[in-house]
Structure formats: C-alpha cells, structure tokens
Amino acid sequence: MEVYLDNNATTMIDPKVLDEMMPFLTEKYGNPNSLHKYGSATHPKMVEAIDHLYTGIGAADEDDIIITSNATEANNWVLKSIWIDKILNGDKKHIITSEVEHPAITATCKFLETMGVEVSYLEVNEEGVLDPQTLRDALRDDTALVSIMWANNETGKIFPIKEIADICKEAGVLFHSDATQAIGKVKVDVKEIGVDMISFSAHKFHGPKGVGALYIRGGVSLTPCFHGGEQMGGKRAGTVDVASMVGMGKAMQLATNPMAIAYEVNHVGMLRNRLEAAILEIPDTIVIGGTENRTPNTTLISFRGVEGESMLWDLNRAGIAASTGSACASEDLEANPVMNAFGSDSELAHTGVRFSLSRFNTIEQIDYAIEQVKKAVERLRGISSSYAYSPKNHVSGLGAH
Amino acid sequence: MEVYLDNNATTMIDPKVLDEMMPFLTEKYGNPNSLHKYGSATHPKMVEAIDHLYTGIGAADEDDIIITSNATEANNWVLKSIWIDKILNGDKKHIITSEVEHPAITATCKFLETMGVEVSYLEVNEEGVLDPQTLRDALRDDTALVSIMWANNETGKIFPIKEIADICKEAGVLFHSDATQAIGKVKVDVKEIGVDMISFSAHKFHGPKGVGALYIRGGVSLTPCFHGGEQMGGKRAGTVDVASMVGMGKAMQLATNPMAIAYEVNHVGMLRNRLEAAILEIPDTIVIGGTENRTPNTTLISFRGVEGESMLWDLNRAGIAASTGSACASEDLEANPVMNAFGSDSELAHTGVRFSLSRFNTIEQIDYAIEQVKKAVERLRGISSSYAYSPKNHVSGLGAH
Numbered sequence: 001m002e003v004y005l006d007n008n009a010t011t012m013i014d015p016k017v018l019d020e021m022m023p024f025l026t027e028k029y030g031n032p033n034s035l036h037k038y039g040s041a042t043h044p045k046m047v048e049a050i051d052h053l054y055t056g057i058g059a060a061d062e063d064d065i066i067i068t069s070n071a072t073e074a075n076n077w078v079l080k081s082i083w084i085d086k087i088l089n090g091d092k093k094h095i096i097t098s099e100v101e102h103p104a105i106t107a108t109c110k111f112l113e114t115m116g117v118e119v120s121y122l123e124v125n126e127e128g129v130l131d132p133q134t135l136r137d138a139l140r141d142d143t144a145l146v147s148i149m150w151a152n153n154e155t156g157k158i159f160p161i162k163e164i165a166d167i168c169k170e171a172g173v174l175f176h177s178d179a180t181q182a183i184g185k186v187k188v189d190v191k192e193i194g195v196d197m198i199s200f201s202a203h204k205f206h207g208p209k210g211v212g213a214l215y216i217r218g219g220v221s222l223t224p225c226f227h228g229g230e231q232m233g234g235k236r237a238g239t240v241d242v243a244s245m246v247g248m249g250k251a252m253q254l255a256t257n258p259m260a261i262a263y264e265v266n267h268v269g270m271l272r273n274r275l276e277a278a279i280l281e282i283p284d285t286i287v288i289g290g291t292e293n294r295t296p297n298t299t300l301i302s303f304r305g306v307e308g309e310s311m312l313w314d315l316n317r318a319g320i321a322a323s324t325g326s327a328c329a330s331e332d333l334e335a336n337p338v339m340n341a342f343g344s345d346s347e348l349a350h351t352g353v354r355f356s357l358s359r360f361n362t363i364e365q366i367d368y369a370i371e372q373v374k375k376a377v378e379r380l381r382g383i384s385s386s387y388a389y390s391p392k393n394h395v396s397g398l399g400a401h
Numbered sequence: 402m403e404v405y406l407d408n409n410a411t412t413m414i415d416p417k418v419l420d421e422m423m424p425f426l427t428e429k430y431g432n433p434n435s436l437h438k439y440g441s442a443t444h445p446k447m448v449e450a451i452d453h454l455y456t457g458i459g460a461a462d463e464d465d466i467i468i469t470s471n472a473t474e475a476n477n478w479v480l481k482s483i484w485i486d487k488i489l490n491g492d493k494k495h496i497i498t499s500e501v502e503h504p505a506i507t508a509t510c511k512f513l514e515t516m517g518v519e520v521s522y523l524e525v526n527e528e529g530v531l532d533p534q535t536l537r538d539a540l541r542d543d544t545a546l547v548s549i550m551w552a553n554n555e556t557g558k559i560f561p562i563k564e565i566a567d568i569c570k571e572a573g574v575l576f577h578s579d580a581t582q583a584i585g586k587v588k589v590d591v592k593e594i595g596v597d598m599i600s601f602s603a604h605k606f607h608g609p610k611g612v613g614a615l616y617i618r619g620g621v622s623l624t625p626c627f628h629g630g631e632q633m634g635g636k637r638a639g640t641v642d643v644a645s646m647v648g649m650g651k652a653m654q655l656a657t658n659p660m661a662i663a664y665e666v667n668h669v670g671m672l673r674n675r676l677e678a679a680i681l682e683i684p685d686t687i688v689i690g691g692t693e694n695r696t697p698n699t700t701l702i703s704f705r706g707v708e709g710e711s712m713l714w715d716l717n718r719a720g721i722a723a724s725t726g727s728a729c730a731s732e733d734l735e736a737n738p739v740m741n742a743f744g745s746d747s748e749l750a751h752t753g754v755r756f757s758l759s760r761f762n763t764i765e766q767i768d769y770a771i772e773q774v775k776k777a778v779e780r781l782r783g784i785s786s787s788y789a790y791s792p793k794n795h796v797s798g799l800g801a802h
Contacts, residue, residue, distance in 0.1 A: 004439060010432040010640060018426055025419055025609065031411040035713055036722040038405060069470035069611065072639035076627045084516075104629035104638055111628045115485075203640060208426065210470065210611050210642025226477045227512045228505035237505055238473035239411060239604060241611025312436055321437040 003365040006321045007204075008153050008181060008298060008356035013247070014206040020045070020250040021208065024243035032240050033231065042242045049249025053213065056256035057179075057198065058189035062218030066232045067211065067245050068225065071180040072104040074199035074214035075147075077236075078176045079108045081222040082145045087117055092144035094118045098130050101149055102178055122148075128155045128289035132163040139171050146175045150182035150198070154354055155289035156298025158186060165194040174220065180204055180212075184255030185264055185295035196220050202244070206358070207251030211244035263359060269296030271366050272357050276301070278370040282377055288352055297357040302348050305387025306380045311353050314376035320369050323354045404766040407722045408605075409554050409582060409699060409757035414648070415607040421446070421651040422609065425644035433641050434632065443643045450650025454614065457653035458580075458599065459590035463619030467637045468612065468646050469626065472581040473505040475600035475615035476548075478637075479577045480509045482623040483546045488518055493545035495519045499531050499560075502550055503579055519543075529556045529690035533564040540572050547576045551583035551599070555755055556690035557699025559587060566595040575621065581605055581613075585656030586665055586696040597621050603645070607759070608652030612645035664760060670697030672767050673758050677702070679771040683778055689753055698758040703749050706788025707781045712754045715777035721770050724755045 004012070024045070030038025032046060053065045068074045079095065086092045095112065097105055099121040109119045120138045125131050130148060139146075146168050151158045161177060168175035176197040182188050184205035190198060197220065201212035216222060216235075228237025254260060276299045279285055284304035303311065308324035315322050355369070381387045405413070425446070431439025433447060454466045469475045480496065487493045496513065498506055500522040510520045521539045526532050531549060540547075547569050552559045562578060569576035577598040583589050585606035591599060598621065602613035617623060617636075629638025655661060677700045680686055685705035704712065709725035716723050756770070782788045 006432070006435055006437065006439065009435050009440075010430060012428075012430040013426055021426075025414055025422075026416075027413075029411060029413040030722070031407070034407055034410050034722065034724060035710070036407065036717045036724075038407065038722045039410075069474070069642070070639045072627050072629045073470070076629070076638075088516075102629070104627070107628040107630075107638065111625075115489075201640065208642070208644070209640055210645050224512075226473050226505070227508040228473045228477070228503070229508075237477075237508065238471045239602065239610055241470070241609070243609070244611050309436070316437045321431070321435065321439045323435060323437075 001319055001365065001368045003320045003361070003369050005355045005357055005361070005369060006323045007358040008156075008354065009323055010203045010209065011206045011358055012360060013203075013208055014251060014254055016254060017207055017247045017250045021243040021247040024246055028242070032242060033229065045246045045249075046240070046242060049246045052249035052253040056188075056252035057183070057215055058191045059215055060191060060218065063190070064216040064218070064233065064235065066214050066216065066225065066236045067240065067248070068199075068214055068236060069210055070203075070212040071102075071178060071199040071201040072212075073225070074212055075102070075104040075178055076108050077214060077222070077225040078197055078199070079105070079112060079145070079147065081225075082174070083112050083115065083117055084223050085221075086144040087112075088115075093142040094120070094140050094144060096120045096122060096135065096138050096143055096146045096148075098122045098124060098148055100124050100128065100152055100154075101147070102153055102180065105147055105149070105178060118142075127292065128152060128157045129159050129293070130164070132160055132167060135164060135167055139167070139173065143171070143173050146173055148175075148177055150177045150179040150188065151185065151295050152289075153181045154298075154352075155300045156181070156185075156294035156356075157289045158182070158293045158295065161195065162193050168196075169194055181295060181298075183252070184260070185297055187261055188256070190215055190217070202248035202251050205251050205255040206360075208244050208247045211241060211248045213248070260359075265296045268357050268359055268361070271361055271363065272297055272299055272355070274363070275299065275355060275357075275366050275370060279373055282374060285377075288348065298354065300352050300354045302351045303353065303377050303380075304347070304351060305384045306351055306377060308351055308353050310380050311373075311376055314379065315353075315369075315372060318372040318376070320372055323356070324352060402720055402766065402769045404721045404762070404770050406756045406758055406762070406770060407724045408759040409557075409755065410724055411604045411610065412607045412759055413761060414604075414609055415652060415655055417655060418608055418648045418651045422644040422648040425647055429643070433643060434630065446647045446650075447641070447643060450647045453650035453654040457584070457589075457657035458616055459592045460616055461592060461619065464591070465617040465619070465634065465636065467615050467617065467626065467633045468641065468649070469600075469615055469637060470611055471604075471613040472503075472579060472600040472602040473613075474626070475613055476503070476505040476579055477509050478615060478623070478626040479598055479600070480506070480513060480546070480548065482626075483575070484513050484516065484518055485624050486622075487545040489516075494543040495521065495541050495545060497521045497523060497536065497539050497544055497547045497549075499523045499525060499549055501525050501529065501553055501555075502548070503554055503581065506548055506550070506579060523549075528693065529553060529558045530560050530694070531565070533561055533568060536565060536568055540568070540574065544572070544574050547574055549576075549578055551578045551580040551589065552586065552696050553690075554582045555699075555753075556701045557582070557586075557695035557757070558690045559583070559694045559696065562596065563594050569597075570595055582696060582699075584653070585661070586698055588662055589657070591616055591618070603649035603652050606652050606656040607761075609645050609648045612642060612649045614649070661760075666697050669758050669760055669762070672762055672764060673698055673700055673756070675764070676700065676756060676758075676767050676771060680774055683775060686778075689749065699755065700757075701753050701755045703752045704754065704778050704781075705748070705752060706785045707752055707778060709752055709754050711781050712774075712777055715780065716754075716770075716773060719773040719777070721773055724757070725753060
C-alpha cells in the first residue's frame with residue numbers, strides 16, 4: 001500500500017483542479033494581455049479564479065491579491081519591500097518575527113540584517129506558539145513590520161493570530177502572516193482577523209506547484225515585486241501563468257468552502273487523531289507542542305531513541321511518506337530549528353517525525369500506517385545503542401503523551 | 402481558419418512538452434526536497450531537464466542555470482542584485498542598457514534610478530540595434546553592469562551580442578542579456594559569445610508559462626533571488642515546480658537542437674518571408690528596422706494611414722492573431738516605445754503590426770493571412786481620414802519596402 005502522509009511538504013493536485021487547468025495548457029494558450037481572441041479567451045476563468053481567491057480568504061473588493069510563483073516569493077517580497085520602502089530611507093529600523101518561521105522568512109530576515117535591518121526573532125512558549133505579551137514587549141517605535149506565521153509547518157500549531165493582529169493595529173505597525181500552512185486546514189478570514197498581508201502557496205492545498213499569492217489589504221502600499229509590464233496592476237510584472245492561476249483558484253474553492261473546512265476538521269482530524277492515539281500507545285512517544293490548537297491534519301511525534309531519519313527510511317520502504325520536518329530545510333542535516341526552539345531537550349530535535357494528512361487519505365491507509373510505524377519503532381529501538389539506557393520520560397512539560 | 406501569428410507574445414505548449422509534464426501534474430507530485438520515494442521520483446526527469454537547458458544554451462558544468470518563474474523575474478533579479486551587491490555599498494554607481502529593452506529591464510532601471518542608481522539608456526541606430534561604439538562611449542569606471550537584449554521582441558532585430566560581450570569583457574564589466582526572444586529562433590551559445598548572464602522564459606519557445614531561468618557564468622556571484630530553503634543551491638528558494646521545469650527542459654531540447662534551429666531559419670523564415678513579401682506589395686508599407694539580421698519568425702510592418710489597433714481588430718475578426726507590439730505593454734495605449742525609438746516619424750509608432758510565426762504555422766495559414774491583411778488594409782484605408790492626404794513615402798531610411 002502507498003500512503004502519502006507528507007501533505008505539509010506538498011499535496012497532489014486535485015483532479016478537479018487539473019481539469020480546470022488543462023484547456024490553458026492546450027488550446028487556450030493566449031497571453032492574457034493580448035488584444036486578440038486568444039488573449040481574451042483566458043479572461044473569464046481568470047476572473048473566476050480571482051473570485052475564488054477573494055472568497056476563500058474573505059478579502060474585500062478594495063484589497064489586492066497578487067499572484068506570485070509561491071509563498072516564498074510573497075514572503076521575500078513583503079520583507080524586502082518593507083526594507084526598501086520604510087527602512088532604507090531611515091524612516092524605521094526594526095522587523096519582528098518568530099524563531100519558528102519558515103526559512104523563507106528567517107533566511108530573508110538574516111539577509112536583511114546584513115543590510116542593517118534590526119530583527120527580533122521572538123521565542124515561542126512551551127506549546128510552540130507566540131505569547132501575545134512577548135510581542136507587546138518587543139514592539140518599538142521604529143518597528144516597521146511584524147511577520148508571524150498563521151500555523152506552523154512542523155507542529156501544525158495555530159498562532160494567536162487575532163491577538164497579534166490587534167496588538168499590531170493598536171501599535172500602528174503592519175502585520176504580515178505566512179498563512180501557507182493554514183489555508184484549507186482552518187478558516188482563514190483576513191477581514192475578521194484584521195491582518196494586513198498574508199502569503200500562501202497553491203501546492204499546499206491541492207493546487208499546482210509554482211503559483212501562490214500575496215494578499216494585501218486595501219490602503220497598504222508595497223514597492224512592486226517585479227518591475228516590468230502592467231500585469232497584476234503593475235505590482236508583479238511578468239506574463240501571467242494562466243493555467244496555474246486558474247488551478248489555484250479552483251483549489252482554493254475546493255479547499256476553503258465551509259463544507260471543505262468542516263470535512264478537514266472532522267474527517268481529516270479524525271484520521272489524524274486515530275493515527276496519533278495509536279502511536280501514543282507506543283511507550284516513550286510524545287506529541288511535540290501538544291495536541292491543542294493545531295491544524296487538523298498534522299502531528300509531530302517524537303519517538304525516544306529513534307532517529308527521525310531512520311524512521312523515514314523504514315516507513316519509506318513500507319510505502320509510507322512522512323517527514324522529519326520542513327522539506328525546505330531537509331537538504332541540510334542539521335537539527336530541525338523549529339524543534340530546537342522548544343529548547344529543553346536536544347534529543348527531541350533528532351527524533352521527531354511529522355505526519356501530515358489530507359482529504360485524500362483513507363482509514364485503511366491510516367491503519368496500515370499505524371501498523372508500519374509500530375514495526376519500525378520496534379525494529380529501530382531493538383538496534384538502538386542509546387534507547388535502553390536513556391531515562392524513561394525523555395521530555396516533560398511539552399504536551400500530551 | 403484560425404491563424405496564430407503572435408508567438409513573440411506567447412506560444413502554444415508543444416504536445417510533446419505537455420506529455421513530459423503530465424506525470425508531474427498527476428501521480429508524481431512529490432516535493433523534490435522530500436527524502437521519500439515521492440520526492441526522489443521527481444529527480445531523474447529534473448536532471449534530464451537541467452541537461453537539456455545546459456546543452457540548449459551551451460553552458461559549462463561550472464555555470465549555474467537557476468530556474469525562475471519567468472524572464473521578468475530573472476531580469477529583476479540581475480538588476481536588483483547588482484544594485485544591492487555593487488552599488489548600494491558605494492562600490493559602483495552606473496548601469497548601461499538600451500532604450501529598446503523589454504519593460505522588465507527598463508521599468509526596473511527606472512525604479513533603480515529612484516534608489517540613486519545612474520542608468521544610461523543607449524540609443525539604437527536606424528536599424529533598431531545598438532552600435533558597439535555607442536556602448537564603448539558610454540562605459541564608465543563606475544559602471545557595474547551592461548544589460549542589452551539578444552534580439553528585440555518587436556522588430557526581431559538581433560543585436561551585435563558578440564561585440565558587446567567583447568567590449569564588456571575588455572572593460573571588466575558584467576554583461577547580462579535578455580535572451581527571451583532569441584532562444585529557439587537563433588543559436589544562443591553563452592560560451593561562444595562570452596556573456597555573463599542571460600534570461601529566458603519557457604513560454605516563448607513552446608514551453609509552459611510560469612517558468613524561466615537565469616543563466617549565470619561560473620565565478621559570477623549574485624545575491625540570491627529569493628532567500629529561504631536550499632533549493633537551486635540557495636540562489637532561488639521555494640518549492641521547485643517540477644512539471645514546469647521538466648516542461649522547460651523538453652521545450653529547450655525541441656527548440657534548440659541543430660535541426661530545430663535549421664527548421665526555424667529555413668522553414669519558419671521562409672513562411673515569414675512569404676508573408677512579408679506579399680504584404681510589401683501593398684503600397685506604402687515598410688518593414689520597421691529593415692529586413693537584415695532578424696529572428697526568422699518576426700516582421701514588424703507599418704501600413705501608412707492605418708492604425709495598428711484597427712488592423713488587429715479586422716484581423717481578429719478574420720481569425721488571425723497579431724500584435725501592435727509587446728503584449729506586456731499592450732494594456733496602456735501609449736505609442737509603442739520601441740517604435741518611438743526610431744524617432745523619425747511619430748506616425749510609425751501607431752501604424753506598426755507585428756507578425757510573429759512559429760514552427761506550428763503552415764503555408765496555408767500564411768496564404769490566408771496575406772489575403773486577410775490585404776482586405777483589412779483596403780477597408781481601413783478606404784475609411785481613413787488621413788491616408789489620401791499624407792505624403793506617399795511616409796518613412797525613409799528605415800529599411801526595406
């Protein structure tokens with residue numbers, strides 16, 4: 001059996017999404033900016049896609065949703081624009097983020113530090129999320145931007161995004177959130193929350209790779225992402241990838257309508273809980289960050305005495321795809337920075353395995369995965385040089401067993 | 402009959418390219434950075450794609466080809482990196498480009514001027530290309546970059562790219578070329594020319610939209626395009642769009658192998674010449690920029706007394722897609738800047754129609770287009786308020802009739 005449990009890394013394209021894309025990969029190949037019928041033939045579905053995007057995140061007519069190639073581009077754009085627009089001219093000096101952001105945020109912040117920007121990487125609490133008070137304490141008069149993720153890619157933990165937005169609003173500081181891991185998993189309503197900008201990538205919610213967006217609240221101004229043609233209102237030049245845009249619109253509709261979110265919470269959440277509960281019956285396992293306030297599809301589990309990578313190999317041989325954490329960081333073999341952020345136990349960072357489900361998983365797949373995880377843990381602990389000798393409860397205070 | 406003659410705006414995806422892409426839009430959806438088999442299943446075709454790209458442009462092993470979302474992104478990256486790496490720190494001050502570049506270059510340069518960069522927009526000669534001597538005269542000690550296009554998108558005129566590269570090399574100045582309109586139309590060999598960087602977009606040579614690349618000669622260092630994950634050697638973070646990358650590789654192979662280039666020069670060139678010759682039989686028509694040294698697929702023709710846009714509408718009704726110039730600039734109705742650059746006649750800028758062919762055009766389509774162009778000119782001149790009264794030879798010295 002093949003079981004794909006790495007949906008936080010990327011998802012399969014929903015066949016309904018691909019159906020919408022196909023005409024634009026074949027006969028409807030015109031450039032949307034062309035005046036002839038090959039160009040105009042692309043317009044109705046582009047308009048529909050934009051409507052799905054606005055509806056999906058609760059954006060208002062006066063807001064902008066600018067199509068980018070992914071969330072990494074959108075995140076880079078926000079941070080570098082704030083630098084150019086507000087910091088390079090001496091107006092402001094400071095950006096606030098958290099220590100558990102995706103590398104697209106943290107690496108960009110590290111770069112901006114080399115350009116003279118001051119960055120605060122806020123610590124998270126023992127549950128792996130930001131305490132609003134930590135943010136309040138970090139705000140300065142010269143803070144230009146707060147960028148805090150909506151949900152964590154590794155633990156699935158949901159951040160107190162409404163409180164963060166309120167604090168930023170009160171302080172008059174722009175608030176951007178990387179919502180890549182939230183869209184389609186929980187309700188993301190930009191108006192309800194009062195966020196100024198959010199980033200997302202279609203391939204995390206069963207859309208195609210190579211397309212994402214930046215939502216920008218009406219009235220917020222950013223230096224263009226790419227200069228050039230007048231595409232995207234001059235904010236992101238370059239020929240629009242119609243097929244991908246249409247695909248992202250359809251994927252958004254399928255993932256964010258109220259029934260879809262209910263299915264995610266109830267059905268996918270049930271499958272995740274079934275998997276998690278069975279795994280936690282294995283001794284010396286814990287859920288990193290605890291089980292409260294998470295996206296319904298994600299669990300990050302530490303198996304004491306078992307290297308995360310070794311688990312992956314055993315599972316891979318059994319046809320099961322999981323992850324030790326962010327795929328974007330998996331090329332380097334350093335301990336996972338998100339797990340390091342929990343701080344209390346260096347072993348934790350090497351023993352975490354992330355299972356991330358989707359609406360395409362079945363109960364049969366989950367039961368098969370449970371069986372294979374148990375086998376792998378038994379085998380790996382059997383050959384472990386450290387397991388028998390290490391203390392029984394290797395981590396405390398980090399959440400549920 | 403439907404006749405698509407706007408291939409400089411965008412092209413149809415070659416069905417062979419789409420065939421290569423389909424597995425990655427369906428079952429092979431893994432993230433290439435994932436360690437499991439869904440990830441590794443993407444690798445062989447990605448390696449093959451990269452091979453096609455290196456072979457297609459004559460790159461060496463020590464060079465980089467970084468996948469971007471299009472040439473606009475690549476162009477923005479080059480110019481903004483040079484600003485960050487060499488100008489912002491006070492090392493250099495000056496960038497040289499031409500007045501007939503694509504908006505992705507000129508609009509980015511205009512932006513950089515607001516950041517204190519000094520930019521020279523070199524004039525082109527009466528044939529619409531840069532005289533090497535003009536470049537020699539413009540070089541300064543503080544010049545950080547020369548960016549000159551390989552072939553013009555509107556006229557198809559090929560720039561003296563070898564001489565330009567030699568001049569830059571002698572002066573010790575980096576040379577970037579936007580080769581978007583050259584790939585697949587003429588031989589582009591980066592080593593033979595000695596260019597430091599080139600940009601291109603797959604959708605201009607029968608690949609998908611939403612993917613392009615920046616070639617960077619070994620030894621040339623640029624600040625990353627996007628910071629984040631370790632994709633593309635850390636130079637352009639973000640989950641790789643495997644389907645598009647594989648599609649671009651296949652499209653490159655199909656478009657740049659020696660037989661393909663020969664077909665482009667001989668067959669597509671023959672079709673273009675047949676169209677052009679027939680149109681030039683109509684009185685008061687000229688080829689803007691003349692007929693020498695052009696990409697084989699392009700002709701930009703001025704019909705005296707006929708607004709370019711009016712021609713487009715008549716042709717569109719007859720099923721023929723053409724353009725008044727760059728699709729990227731077609732949303733604003735100002736006179737075309739490339740044609741304005743010829744300078745001698747303001748009428749010219751409003752009467753140009755670009756026909757750009759591809760290997761998918763047939764002789765039957767061309768003969769039908771000739772017939773329809775003749776009809777349109779007759780109709781439009783018949784209702785023109787100016788045609789009868791304007792001087793017979795509205796432009797002189799601009800090339801062939």
